[in-house]
Amino acid sequence: MLLVRKNYVLPTLVLILTTYFLFSTLPPGGEVPYVTKSSEPNKAESTKDDNRIHWSKHPEQHPIVDYISLPTSSPSPIPQIQYGFSPESWLDSLWRKKKRNAVKEAFKHAWMGYKDNAWLRDELSPLSGGYRTSFAGWAATLVDSLDSLLIMGLLDEFEEALRAVERIDFSTTESIQINVFETNIRYLGGLLGAHDLTDGKYPVLLKKATEIAEFLYGSFDTSNRMPQSRWEWTRSAAGLSIQPSGNTILAELGSLNLEFTRMSQLTGDPKYFDAIQRISDNLETAQKQTQVPGLWPMLVDAQSLRFVDTRFTIGGMADSTYEYLPKEHMLLQARTPQYQRMYELAITPIKERLLFRPMTKDGDDILFSGNINVASRSSQKKIEPQAEHLKCFLGGTVGIGAKVFNRPEELSVARKLTDGCIWAYDIMPTGIMPETLYLSPCEDMSDCQWDEQKWHRDIRNRSPKHSNIAETDAAAKALIEKFKLPPGVTEISDPRYMLRPEAIESVFIMYRITGDKKYQDAAWRMFKNIEKTTRTKYAHAAINDVRKTKPAQIDYMESFWLAETLKYFYLIFSEPDLISLDEYVLNTEAHPFKRPS
Template identity: 65%
Template sequence: MIVSRRSYMLPTIILICLTYILFSSLPPGAETPYGHHHHDHHHSDEQQHQDHRVRWHKHAEQYPIYDYIPLPSAPSSPIPRVQYKFPKESWFAKWGRTKRQRAVKKAFKHAWKGYKENAWLRDELSPLSGGHRETFAGWAATLVDSLDTLVIMGLTDEFEEALEAIEQIDFTTTDAIQINVFETNIRYLGGLLGAYDLTHGKYPILLQKATEIADMIYACFDTRNRMPQSRWEWTRSAGGLSIEPSRNTILAEIGSLNLEFTRMSQLTKDPKYFDAIQRITDFLEETQPKTKVPGMWPMMVNARDLELFDPRFTIGGMADSTYEYLPKEHMLLGGQTNQYRRMYDSFMKAMKSRLLFRPMTEDGRDILFAGNVHAGSGKTTLEPQWEHLKCFLGGTVGVGSKVFNRPEELSIARKLVDGCVWAYDVMPTGIMPEILHLAVCPDAENCTLPKNSHSEDPDTYAESIAQGKKLPPGVVDIPDPKYLLRPEAIESVFIMYRITGDKTLQDDAWRMFQNIERMTRTAYGHAAIADVRDPASPLMDYMESFWLAETLKYFYLTFSEPDLVNLDEYVL
């Protein structure tokens, strides 16, 4: 998503492309995901039972707000320069760069064509069968989520055709029993606001539809303590019944609503959206020093009783975007409050001291990863696990080092980015898996694996040999070998390139793109990979909206001219 700040003192735009998608199982007691999967791509049944569906109607609030928290009104603080000052490009360099950029655009057009011809106005294309899936309330998630990419790539005809299509989307009803508010927020509200800001308000339909969806999901905050019901029982609200937040709420689902809701208040001048998310922010700041890992929040939050007892702490899935949004919201608000600076400072202290580790590699490479912490029974244990979802961290720390004037942390950001590139390069397919476990360096002087040794647990190694899928040196285990077309790694490569100007990062990105394109391309689009350890891996019949909305966008921007989504005008 891209959110414009041109009407504010600092002329920036927020580009929000979450990296966080839940594919792991929820813990016991968590609310169950919703969604219906359909593989018939014919649209003749679209009007069936329309008159009998429950529709959203606004009712008087059960717990109304009479005094909204307003947007901050203090003078804006200057945001330090983020982007590297690029010199003039040579003819030869431009030729090579644009050749790569055209290849990315060609991949996007191929997948967009498959979506348009086989899954138009559906949530997702099924890229192997040519069918479709309804995974996010059935409101054309891929179409809406990809609007800003269409603008960035200059696909004007496709964009205007998509604008005509979104007029048909009825945000007042869905077959889903529950609405995942987080996913709805980032894919729909984010997609609409991003396109609206990129086109400088030229298309009012975008803000109109954004307001429709924002007003609907705003009702999930109508609870006793104004914490949202993240898996919203929307039919209860539509019927005027009360709802409760869950005692098992995923941290990222409660802590990652602020950018879009803040932007809604900025654009519409309606304070209710900002009020809703500011109450969450105040709760998070108040509890931040009181958790079992002070400075961080656990994976699960008891939003009903406002308690934080879960002993699991991570910057990965179920938590990631809560931390990612700290510098972003600071920028969106023009530095008018130091709240997010304080929260980021506390987070970085905890993350650096408790989660960061250097892995053992064959060449003793100086790279970093962030593991997980279990803080139960008075003992804190580090799990050296890394996820593709965690690859957002390098870009976030890089941006934070600039906007919060923490130059000493830029080297940490670069080592995190290089770690993700390494995780791509060591795999037989050249693609990083969903989850891997690494061997931790015993100390700073002992970080190189002995020659002809295997860091794996003997039993795990024997099993991998039996499967014909040897683990790369330094990798202890790969519990989830899939690649789901995720954007987090290339997002951070792009940000680090724009911050440092280091063109070797463009070479890294090109290598990543070529491997992904080679492994995932199908007749209808691009498909997720079942096992990145296997160069002949079978594919899986789904293509999430973030492939077009984020992954290919970041590849394209990595090979664009520096002023396209300039980091001093845009914030990722």
């Protein structure tokens, strides 16, 4: 018996050491102690100041006589989005939790940096330890992070933040203009997401959401009920008239749906849904009449409701308008076919006019979305092969659309778009995708062999001074060396990484849709490289050039780092039923709204 017992000693010791390693290994950058400190306001106590203008509601100059109510027809069945995951082995669970805990540690490090140095301010400056006022000064990072705290199980920190939220005065700000879109997705979205995750346990969340929604509703008091997207709120507070802009960014007009719809669902007040439904009706009316039927241009004349801009993209300035089509369909329980119609009208020209395959040395079958400008006849069918980090959301959106609208043939498109952004991460020295880059497009989407001379030619043509560059391979090679261009890349026009979430967003969604663990593997590579490169004493910082192995950091950490980027990294390494895509709709700031049942 003694001999038998000794035979178990070595395996038992190995198991203990393995378990210790898995759960105690620190994430890249090392551990920073996480200590709860007092949440008493030290910098930005919100108090009434008689010298400041406060929002007060005046009789509307353009009142609504008959509100458009939430659709009341019977809900239609929506196909399941998430993959049917099987139980995982104990070893898979062990490794997954190790990665999830590394993400949680990164979040706690950044949260403590914000709490200790920028509490109740909008954003932490992660190098200097200062702060930035970027979104009206209402503690954007704090409100934006509420549901992340809940998702990661940081309940003490959540309740501490909630006490601070009660002190925010949404009736006044030093900002002259309010960006309605950003305020909507971060503040209103953040409050509603936390409310839905806690099943209404904390009444203050809906109370403060109503305060900010009531405030934002004032931007719709225009002659055509289109919002003034950069709202001169002090004019409205003084009872003066406002009008929408003749140059309104498409995304700022078409990305208010989810938040205002959820407000009407929760409060029973139809005015919020009425406000955004009028926008949707105008967008649908114009959709077939633009210069690229099915798509809307980057800029809209919201005052005259003209859609005559010649530039079309799904990237910055347009992105979330398209993202919200399948999501609004889900939030409304498919009670109206309108948003499915709009999505199906848009996805065809997206595939036919915007998507391109880049030429790569390994022949990767991947896709990106470019831009088109139909200003001249010669450019009407020419795609500008610009890849953009902001466009990386599209893989996830097409994946969701493929599922909820029963378009299974488009799931491969969603995969190729997501794989394209993973490729753009993997080819960079830092392992991080830049803000914008240009690629050498394939001439044949189905058969694309590597052509060195074509790549060189495309590089010379992309160069800002290409007219003075010799038409030789040697000249192209000099540009490749000078600008550190990986094979297939013709220009890196903005080499920064701004802590953006769009790539990991699609990687997360595609993992939940397909169950393919390659997406978890890609997410872990992305996270390790980002955490290692961006970590600072206080939190995490944007970087100036992903082409350098040791890029300089920028004193900048936008609130979406905690609200979106780290949330998606955490969720992809969590159990699949945590924020199931069949139970929640995530707004464009990753705030989860409960799908009505």
